[in-house]
Amino acid sequence: MKQPQTPSTEQLKYASLLQILSIAGISLLIIGFIIYVGEILTPIIPVDELNKYWNLNSTEYISKTGIPTGWNWIFFLNKGDIISFLGIIILTSADIICFIRVLPIFIKKKDNIYIFIIILQIIVFIFAASGIFEINH
């Protein structure tokens, strides 16, 4: 099956949305970093105390700092160190949002194999994002 020389509609839609999300994610990451190191908002972990914790493993780090895990960061959006985390969430959600955006185009084209692949991909991402598969080491 040969494809047209110009990128498909779904590929162009995917690219446009991905561009917006990647710029938004990186910008928010940097803005959050400035807010954190500039101490504009009160953080959970003061920036000058970070070096006491960054050599700890995750279990010790979480127990000593009380940093929220999973989706609990939502309740701490007024904290300086959580703002940057919003940027990370946008970056890690970018592909999920783009897949949801192009799925209707594949459905309209009745491209059944790729509808199945995209739905599977969205499920994998949502499963990973949900944190259902909790780790403790």
Added chain:
Amino acid sequence: MSLFRYRTTIYTFILPLFLIIIVSNAFAQGNDNQINSLNPSSDWWMWIIVLFIISFILGIIAVAAGVGGGVLFVPIVGSFFPFHIDFVRGAGLILALAGALSAGPPLLKNGLANLRLALPFGLVASVFSFLGANFGLEMLSPPDIQKILGFIILLVIVVMIVRKKDDLPEVKKQDTLGSFLGLSGIYHDLFLDKTIHWQIHRTLSGLILFAFIGFIAGMLGLGAGWANVPVLNLWLGVPFRVSVASSKFILSITDTSAAWVYANKGLILPIIAVPSIAGIVIGTKIGVKLLLKLKPQLLKWTVIIVLLFASLRALLKGFHIWN
């Protein structure tokens, strides 16, 4: 010896030496962490500045050597900085993800990256990067991670040394699975000034290779470009330029599921990730300009020397010989 060769020789030794001195110095200070911790308010700035400088240098040399920043970042920062290896892996994933997401849109728009090609391989790689991330965090201790990292970086070095490229691989007959998935395409190659029709073969074994790549990427927080491109180009028969472009896009899908695992555990520290991303992005822009002045072979060997040093350091750390 001509002036150029003389300068080339200097750069070959100066660049890795400069990098090694900086990271060794950082490491030496890391050993004195107890002393530093007496004055924490001045401490963190030093690490962030050194991290930015190292990432900046990595960005310069990585672009010309044809590897992503993630594959250099994790072994070097993991070996020489005081950060726990879990935070370094988390930062490595976000670093690779941010780079791939930034590069993806223009490559998709100009048709070099191919969405259909990326979807099945990205799906398999993302499932296994999720498993790899969980396996790496749950089952492996930091020394285990350092040992595996050391061996994998040695493998990366071997791939870099023996790696060849095939601009237009010949695929005489597409396999059944590749045909079923519609994995073929057309693009206009500006360098060759002709329209290229391509199709792939060995699809099933390619999917298995992507499963392995995804697992390693998730487990160690490495980008996967070093392995994606040879598999797409040399094994599956995708034209080189389409392979490089689609690899970036596949990498973003691969790293997304692993990054969520690290993010949910609070293992992505913006204080480490942001200066690293900034350093790599600025360094990459300068690296692109340097690419026009220096021979890619020179920078490739610079990267190999740095990687060799980092892999030996990781192995020695893993085996508790040089902690």
